[in-house]
Ligand SMILES: NC(=O)C1=CN([C@@H]2O[C@H](COP(=O)(O)OP(=O)(O)OC[C@H]3O[C@@H](n4cnc5c(N)ncnc54)[C@H](O)[C@@H]3O)[C@@H](O)[C@H]2O)C=CC1
C-alpha cells in the first residue's frame with residue numbers, strides 16, 4: 001500500500017478527488033481508515049479504494065493524517081511507531097510534536113486547502129530532517145503538487161499560512177455571500193445575486209493574476225467621483241480591511257492554540 005489515509009472527512013475526500021482525477025495515485029494504492037466505519041465504507045465505495053484496519057498500517061509506505069487536531073494524541077497512540085513516512089495536514093500541530101508523538105523521525109507537515117478537489121490547493125510544506133533525508137518531502141511535493149501549488153514555508157509561519165490561505169477560502173465565501181446579500185437588498189433576485197457573486201470572485205482572481213498588486217485593479221475600477229469609490233468608502237467605514245486583517249490574525253492565533261492542544265470547541 002502506497003498511502004494509508006487516516007481521516008476521510010472534508011479534506012481527506014478533497015485530496016482523494018484531486019489525486020485520483022489526476023492519476024497520481026490509483027484507488028488500489030490507497031487504504032482508508034477513519035473513526036466512523038459506516039462513513040468510511042461510503043467513502044470507499046465512492047472512490048473505489050479499500051477500507052483498512054489499524055493492523056494494515058504496518059504495510060503502508062506513507063501514512064497521511066487528516067483527522068481533527070483534537071484527535072491527534074489518540075490517533076498517534078495507535079498509528080505511530082511504523083516505518084512509514086508520516087504526513088500531517090493538522091492545523092497547528094508542529095513537526096516536533098508529530099515526530100515526538102508518532103515516535104518517528106520522518107514527519108512532513110502540510111497545509112493544503114479544499115481547493116485540492118479542483119487541483120488548485122495552495123499547500124505549505126515543511127519537514128523534519130529525517131523526512132527530508134528519506135525523500136518524504138519530495139514525495140509530499142509530488143503529491144500536493146498534483147493538486148495545486150506547493151510552498152516550502154518555515155515552520156514559524158505555518159499557522160499564518162493556514163489562517164490566510166486554507167482558512168481564506170471561507171473568508172472568500174463569506175464575502176461572496178455578503179455581496180449577494182447586498183444585491184438582494186437592492187432588489188436582485190437571490191439566484192442571480194449568488195451567480196454574480198460567485199463568477200465575480202473567479203473573474204476577479206484571474207484579473208488579479210495579471211497584475212503585480214491588488215490595488216492596481218481597485219484603482220482601474222474606481223472612476224473619479226463614480227460608483228465604486230462610493231462603495232469603497234462605505235467598506236472603509238465598516239472597517240473592512242481591518243476586519244480581514246484581524247481575521248487572519250485570529251486564525252493564526254487559533255492555530256497556535258490548537259498546536260498547544262487546546263480544545264477545538266473552546267474559545268480562547
Ligand atoms: N477543512 C479544511 O478546509 C482543511 C482542514 N485541514 C485539517 O485537516 C484535518 C481534517 O479536517 P476536515 O477534513 O475538515 O475534518 P472532518 O471532521 O471533515 O474529518 C475528520 C476525519 O477524521 C476522522 N477521525 C476523527 N477522529 C478520529 C479517530 N480518533 N480515529 C480515526 N479517525 C478519526 C473522522 O472520522 C473524519 O473522517 C484537520 O486537522 C484540519 O485542521 C487542513 C486544511 C484545510
Ligand SMILES: O=C(O)[C@@H]1CCC=N1
Pocket residue numbers: 091162166167
Ligand atoms: O478551520 C480549520 O481549523 C481548518 C484548517 C484550515 C482550514 N480549515
